[in-house]
Amino acid sequence: MTFLIVLPLLAVGFGRVFTDAARAAGVPADRLRGAPVLWGLVVAIALFASVLVHELAHSLYALRKGGRVRDITLIMIGGVSQISELPRPGRVEAVMALVGPLTSLALGGAFYLLHRALAATGQFELTFTAFHLFYLNVALGLFNLLPAFPMDGGRVLRGLLEERWGALRATRVSADAGKVFALLFAIVGFVTVNILLMVIAFFVYVGAEAENRSVLVKALLGKLRVRDLPIQRTEPAEASTSVYELGERMIRERRVAYPVEEEGAVAGIVTLEDVKKVPREERHRLQVRDVVRRVEPVDAADEAARAVRALMTSNVAVVPVVEQGHLVAVLSQLDLARGLQLKELEATQHPSPPPPIAPWTSAEQRV
Ligand SMILES: [Zn+2]
Structure with a gap:
């Protein structure tokens, strides 16, 4: 539903900067047929298609590694793949997180080449579309490579840290990095009056906190029935x-x-x-x-x-x-809270090495 809300917003917002967007693409704005707001709609749909391809890359890799993909949801600021998975080493987690942004960057590169090839042909509409698919995919790839939860880069970071520090500490560090970035986005968004950036800051903060808590709860719950x-x-x-x-x-x-x-x-x-x-x-x-x-x-x-x-x-x-x-x-x-407290008490009365945690046994989110 947020997709339906954000689609016209993006279309109108993009329509307003249409002349600049055309100049950036190296196309004279007056040579493009169709109203600016229609082009805005085209770009908005292209953005969501790019997000979908990005999510599919994660999902296909997960499937290949024996995971199960329940669904993919496109939300206001990106996509979420619900992937139920078997426990797997941090390295696989890191690669799985990496395939999304890499796919976006590769697609961006392909559209860049297409844009260059089309520029000389005078096909203004196609040139314009190729350019925007190029920068949207590159932006998507780079943004997701930020080493902070809940972005893919945060998962890569956690995957790499996990082997040394264990899932709990690795998650906490990556989640804290996510909160720092969220704060930065919020400050920059506030100073430059960029509402979209402030919305993203909010989602990043909430996502980082949720991930941190779910890993903590899972670690405490362990094998509890x-x-x-x-x-x-x-x-x-x-x-x-x-x-x-x-x-x-x-x-x-x-x-x-x-x-x-x-x-x-x-x-x-x-x-x-x-x-x-x-x-x-x-x-x-x-x-x-x-x-x-x-x-x-x-x-x-x-x-x-x-x-x-x-x-x-x-x-x-x-x-x-x-x-x-x-x-x-x-x-x-x-x-449930009492159950967790009893579990903690048990850990102090009967200290034993904690069992290895399988942090990704349930649905998880990827943005
Ligand atoms: Zn991703």
Whole structure:
């Protein structure tokens, strides 16, 4: 959706600097047929096509190395490939990050040659398009080579540092570099009133922080399963129970969340807030199925990292837990935090060398 927002913005923005853009391409602006804003649209689409090719390069390399690519999303400031991967050495990670920018630079080089060849022919439209594909791809390649998360250069840096320092420290250093660059972008963007640069600064900062945190959490979680976390075991609530009855059960059992079952199947989660939201006089009439929140369950045998993702995407911060097909418990963000604290305590009581971390076992982002 941000693509649809940014497309007309880019088109209009580019249309305004059209004369300069034509001069840069070595083409007289008045010889180009079509309105400047249409050319803006062409360049905007060319930019996104370039980003897509860049992402495809990452994905194809990942596939060749045995990874799995779930999807590629084009967002406002670039592309994101969701790649689920097997653990692999830092060197492979570095190469995989490098193929994107290298592809962009190679494409840029090819379009440069094409531009030179076309310049003499008087094919103004093609010359203009080739020039802009040249500089967009070169810009894309160079920007992504910055040695800072979440740019590809940051991944290269981390891949190289990982063998010496381990995934945690290597990630922290690359993420800190990303934040420094984000700050620089923000300052330059502010001083030169460049809103796009400020937007990029924001995304870079957030991306660097998210990467850092996800590696940290994964390292702490290690091989932990959902059943190893302090989940709250309980009988599920029936969807046909009245809201009032459930409220009584909450008071009696001193609980604030229940998994909900409907005809033997998982229906979701119901919390104290859901009961409170129903006016008192309505609580006898309404049933739990009227207020249940449809939340996908996690399995007790799942890796705890999966529960983290489920909790992050659930808007209630509580997920139902199933074990051998039966609803047995709920897991909240608080339980997860307690699980991590217990894990830390365990590490201080029973010190042992940390197991090797497989940092890329789950979906990751590349820009
Ligand atoms: Zn990339």
